Amino acid sequence: MLAEPRLKELQNWVASYSKEELIWINGYLSGLLAETKTTTAAKNTVAKKVTIAYGTETGNAQKLATTLAAQIKKTGLPAKLVSLEQYRLADFEKEEFFFAIISTHGEGEPPIAAKKFYEHIHQNGFKVPQIKYGVLALGDSSYPLFCKTGEEVDNQLQHLGGTRVVPLQKCDVDYESPAAEWFNAVLQQLQQKEAVATAPTVAPAIAKKPATKKIYTGTILTNINLTAQGSTKKTYHIEIAAEAVDYQPGDSIAIIPENDAAIVEEILFRTQTDGAQTVQWKNESAPLYSLLREKIGISYLTEKAVQQYATITQQTIAPQRADLLHLLRQYPLPAGTPLLDVLAQLNPIAPRIYNIATTPTAHADEVHIIALQDVFEVDGQQQTGLCTCYFESLQEGDAIRFFVQPNKRFRLPAADKDIIMIGPGTGIAPFRSFVAERDATGATGRNWLFFAETDFTTDFYYQTEWQAWFNTDVLTKISLAFDNHHTGITTIQDKIKEQAHTLFEWLQSGAFLYLCGQKDPMSKEVEAALLEVIAQAGNMSASDAQQYFEQLKNEGRYMKDVY
Amino acid sequence: MQLDNKPSPIEKIKTASDGLRGTLAESLQDEITGAVREPDHALIKFHGMYEQDDRDLREERAAKKLDKLYSFMIRLRIPGGLITADQWLAAHHIAGEYSTGVIKITTRQTIQLHGILKGQIKPTLKSFDKAKLDSIAACGDVNRNVACASFAPQMAAHEQVQAFADTISRLLLPKTRAYYEVWLDEEKIEEYDETDPLYQDRYLPRKFKIGIAIPPNNDVDVLTNDLGLIAIIEAGELKGFNLAVGGGLSTTYGNAATYARLATVIGFVSGEENILKAVYEVLTVQRDFGNRSDRKLARLKYTLDNMGIAAFKAELEKRCGFALEPIQPYVFEERQDVWGWQPDYKGRWHYTLFVENGRVTDTEQLPLKTALLEIAKTGKTNFRFTSNQNIIICDVAEADKPAIEALLQQFNITAQQQNLSGLRKNSMACVALPTCPLALAEAQRYLPELISKAEALLAKHELLQEEIVLRMTGCPNGCGRPYAAEIGFTGTAAGEYNLYIGGDRQGQRLNSLYREKLQEPAILEALDFLLGQYSQQRQPAESFGDFAIRQQWVSA
Numbered sequence A: 001m002l003a004e005p006r007l008k009e010l011q012n013w014v015a016s017y018s019k020e021e022l023i024w025i026n027g028y029l030s031g032l033l034a035e036t037k038t039t040t041a042a043k044n045t046v047a048k049k050v051t052i053a054y055g056t057e058t059g060n061a062q063k064l065a066t067t068l069a070a071q072i073k074k075t076g077l078p079a080k081l082v083s084l085e086q087y088r089l090a091d092f093e094k095e096e097f098f099f100a101i102i103s104t105h106g107e108g109e110p111p112i113a114a115k116k117f118y119e120h121i122h123q124n125g126f127k128v129p130q131i132k133y134g135v136l137a138l139g140d141s142s143y144p145l146f147c148k149t150g151e152e153v154d155n156q157l158q159h160l161g162g163t164r165v166v167p168l169q170k171c172d173v174d175y176e177s178p179a180a181e182w183f184n185a186v187l188q189q190l191q192q193k194e195a196v197a198t199a200p201t202v203a204p205a206i207a208k209k210p211a212t213k214k215i216y217t218g219t220i221l222t223n224i225n226l227t228a229q230g231s232t233k234k235t236y237h238i239e240i241a242a243e244a245v246d247y248q249p250g251d252s253i254a255i256i257p258e259n260d261a262a263i264v265e266e267i268l269f270r271t272q273t274d275g276a277q278t279v280q281w282k283n284e285s286a287p288l289y290s291l292l293r294e295k296i297g298i299s300y301l302t303e304k305a306v307q308q309y310a311t312i313t314q315q316t317i318a319p320q321r322a323d324l325l326h327l328l329r330q331y332p333l334p335a336g337t338p339l340l341d342v343l344a345q346l347n348p349i350a351p352r353i354y355n356i357a358t359t360p361t362a363h364a365d366e367v368h369i370i371a372l373q374d375v376f377e378v379d380g381q382q383q384t385g386l387c388t389c390y391f392e393s394l395q396e397g398d399a400i401r402f403f404v405q406p407n408k409r410f411r412l413p414a415a416d417k418d419i420i421m422i423g424p425g426t427g428i429a430p431f432r433s434f435v436a437e438r439d440a441t442g443a444t445g446r447n448w449l450f451f452a453e454t455d456f457t458t459d460f461y462y463q464t465e466w467q468a469w470f471n472t473d474v475l476t477k478i479s480l481a482f483d484n485h486h487t488g489i490t491t492i493q494d495k496i497k498e499q500a501h502t503l504f505e506w507l508q509s510g511a512f513l514y515l516c517g518q519k520d521p522m523s524k525e526v527e528a529a530l531l532e533v534i535a536q537a538g539n540m541s542a543s544d545a546q547q548y549f550e551q552l553k554n555e556g557r558y559m560k561d562v563y
Numbered sequence B: 001m002q003l004d005n006k007p008s009p010i011e012k013i014k015t016a017s018d019g020l021r022g023t024l025a026e027s028l029q030d031e032i033t034g035a036v037r038e039p040d041h042a043l044i045k046f047h048g049m050y051e052q053d054d055r056d057l058r059e060e061r062a063a064k065k066l067d068k069l070y071s072f073m074i075r076l077r078i079p080g081g082l083i084t085a086d087q088w089l090a091a092h093h094i095a096g097e098y099s100t101g102v103i104k105i106t107t108r109q110t111i112q113l114h115g116i117l118k119g120q121i122k123p124t125l126k127s128f129d130k131a132k133l134d135s136i137a138a139c140g141d142v143n144r145n146v147a148c149a150s151f152a153p154q155m156a157a158h159e160q161v162q163a164f165a166d167t168i169s170r171l172l173l174p175k176t177r178a179y180y181e182v183w184l185d186e187e188k189i190e191e192y193d194e195t196d197p198l199y200q201d202r203y204l205p206r207k208f209k210i211g212i213a214i215p216p217n218n219d220v221d222v223l224t225n226d227l228g229l230i231a232i233i234e235a236g237e238l239k240g241f242n243l244a245v246g247g248g249l250s251t252t253y254g255n256a257a258t259y260a261r262l263a264t265v266i267g268f269v270s271g272e273e274n275i276l277k278a279v280y281e282v283l284t285v286q287r288d289f290g291n292r293s294d295r296k297l298a299r300l301k302y303t304l305d306n307m308g309i310a311a312f313k314a315e316l317e318k319r320c321g322f323a324l325e326p327i328q329p330y331v332f333e334e335r336q337d338v339w340g341w342q343p344d345y346k347g348r349w350h351y352t353l354f355v356e357n358g359r360v361t362d363t364e365q366l367p368l369k370t371a372l373l374e375i376a377k378t379g380k381t382n383f384r385f386t387s388n389q390n391i392i393i394c395d396v397a398e399a400d401k402p403a404i405e406a407l408l409q410q411f412n413i414t415a416q417q418q419n420l421s422g423l424r425k426n427s428m429a430c431v432a433l434p435t436c437p438l439a440l441a442e443a444q445r446y447l448p449e450l451i452s453k454a455e456a457l458l459a460k461h462e463l464l465q466e467e468i469v470l471r472m473t474g475c476p477n478g479c480g481r482p483y484a485a486e487i488g489f490t491g492t493a494a495g496e497y498n499l500y501i502g503g504d505r506q507g508q509r510l511n512s513l514y515r516e517k518l519q520e521p522a523i524l525e526a527l528d529f530l531l532g533q534y535s536q537q538r539q540p541a542e543s544f545g546d547f548a549i550r551q552q553w554v555s556a
Ligand code: SRM
Pocket: B050, B052, B073, B075, B105, B106, B107, B108, B109, B110, B111, B112, B138, B144, B145, B207, B209, B224, B247, B248, B249, B250, B251, B296, B299, B358, B389, B429, B430, B431, B432, B435, B436, B437, B438, B477, B478, B479, B480, B481
């Protein structure tokens, strides 16, 4: 459409902007191009300084923030779109209109990208009375602490003296329509001559009817350690029988782990508490023992919860996170303080997410996951993570509760498209699902897997299955890295670089690229390697390579699910 | 005899292999497996390697969706079993770095390392190459490691005989440079002519083994070889060799056409040129007349029996261009290694050390591997492996002997050696489980325990010092030469063995099947009875094997 020199000009111009800026410009341009009422609307509006800030982990908040910014643009206002990760905290006190779209992750925690901002606003010693704000909270009502972060941010901005001009909107997984309503409220506010504070007493709006997610109860069919003798790690492969689970390749399940019986027993014993008594905890009434096993989060309490414990027990405890049992051992409950007072302050057990390694097409009525035992040291003692410790206890025939965590941004492309799957470690899980699906449906696209682990002889997850797929040409290509691999290549980045030319060829011919596994440092190293590959094999400058990569993302041809 | 003359699949692999190169280069790059490609299985043998997997782990790994734990066993080519102290040091370190760490002395005087991963083959072979050691033709359808009498030379002629092992080994090496290109990454030499007049492109129909004995000691079990050379020495001078052809032990359960056979002495040859010519032409006769369709019937022993001895000899003489001389008289009086310190004719000392089943490793009771390392570090000795899986710390000067002796004492070797029963010292077991793919039962992991139990019986019957030759293998292939023992066990299934008795002590009469499929209690019961009878009724100096024949427990 554009003549070559002008296209080049545009490309250079595009390359000089950051990703965030481009997203903003994108919204700006679509606003300009939209309707003619743009200008009229602009005339009616008093110039205002508007910031749309988003905190995201998996991209939903970003997507919504971009849409909102574009809509504001249409009204002729210069809205600034910014990720909280890149937000200059010093700018905060100068904001006028500040709209935050933020999700909740972890155990009711802010997305990592929003952590600095979250901590900043929770510091004392400053006020922002000039700010007019609104918060859109993203969450998932299957989690016990639904939209916790959004709630906290909303509260805290008021606490800092800000004026809430749009009520807090909490969104469940179907966030589109409640978000649209909230956008309208924002636009209305901006079009008014004077901002009108919403009464703080007004109850925050909640997504109309949270479509409650189905909690499945499955039965353990198999629970084996995939690694062989001599391995430095333990990796659970868990097969769960569960009928008619509604999911697609690329989705995950969230598992609600149980606390270890021995720990619960020691807590009860130390505090001389009767586990058989029926008690009320949050909205539930049940025997204390089963609440402690199944509901109450007693491992790795937040700093805040630890301080609450310190207050209740009238002791001084340095800021830290710790297990409840650990606290009880080191700072015992004073006589007369009931355990229930402590428990009342605790959060529910947070579900843990695991990528599904099966597909309904090929593994009817079964869901498989792969989980790496999380081992760490606490005071010189080895300890395992809550959920992976729970996996250790699971036997054939045991029941397990889970719900599906869909991931719309991690989907197979059309059957004739090629895919490149990069999944070191447990990141291999969704790709077992992908390849099984493509095998079962006879998809014609080529399939290329990259995998890396520590030891070729002990840690090659699903080796015989990959071999079978490779030998039957379902898996077109497999590229491996292990500390002791016979090719001498030990890291996934090096393997990716070794394959630079072929990889680039695949991309050029339209392949879809997937990445799954550890976020840090793996996903960053892999992305750096991919950029190098593109630059080298595509004979491009670093910034052209970056742009090529962005293009892949925008086309939906680069998808990642990292944790 | 052979109705179906279709060449065995291995024949095709050999001729199509481009000088034993096959697809080895590609196999090494296959990322998804620790194994080599199917046809390369056969080819790596010619390079001294076997692909194996840990059979103990098969079931568990299958459940874990892991492929078999493939690794490679590398067997060196060490003619006559002689290496220097530096070479031992190299083997020690290479074993530690790339293999299970155990150095296994074989029944043919060489060593094997197990558990080498595909990616470690090259570094292993390159390290061995630096130490001037190789594994060329240690396995495969070629001449294998040449075995030779290992005892301390009592005259110059003995050393002359030992030197033949190396000469013959080199004479019969394949001409291809594949080993250097594939494993040592050496450049292809364009002007090098790989034409191989001996092996051509088809190699031999089957493995081929040569052993050299110096009577009256038959420590190499010379008659179990395809070609045995029996040195004839008169008045301290090497006259030449009697040629014995057609030895071989392997049988296959349920295949009546297979049998163990001792070699037949067919004549005498003298003069280095003629000796080498005769050896060479025995191989060409086997090359041209051997069975290439049924590998179970392809060894020289079957070729010989098919042709008939006279025809074989005539063909051989025709190819040699000279006639064999009449067989020279010789007598074998013993077959065992000569324990402890022995002087040689030059006044140097040789210490023969019993190594249980040839496994050199450190245990809590016996730090054997460390001891040998320290001894090698002195640089004052050579090392010679024996055909009984033992080791000789050899060529020690009189002046250095005390230092070596001190080390032997320090590491508890001397005391340990003195406390061994006669039966244990004369025992051998093959590798079998977990690495040998053909094993039906345990051998080297089980025999030490069985002998301990048998020792209780020996004590009861006052036979603890009796030097009875007992050998065990995990299958009927006979790698520990069980058929040439006074008491032989061959595994039939897990925990089950056939019992053979009646072999002579010198290795000139095979034993015969006495009982089938015995489990341990039945084995001990049988041994209790046999040894009890032997203890009470034997004649002075009568060996157990001879006694068994006299008792007609089995027929000779
Ligand atoms: C290491 C050794 C036994 C030991 O514990 O010392 C051995 C070990 C094996 N032998 Fe042997 N043989 C060994 C001496 C023998 C002997 C004894 C001898 O040569 O003095 C025999 C009987 C004599 C004979 O050849 O008739 C012997 C007859 C066999 C056979 C049967 C051959 C036949 O004619 O049918 C096989 C199987 C085959 O070749 O198909 C075999 C095959 C094997 C293999 C390579 C199994 C295989 O084919 O995959 C075993 C490797 C086990 C492992 O994990 O290490 N091995 N093998 C000996 C190595 C000798 C060397 O350094 O070259």
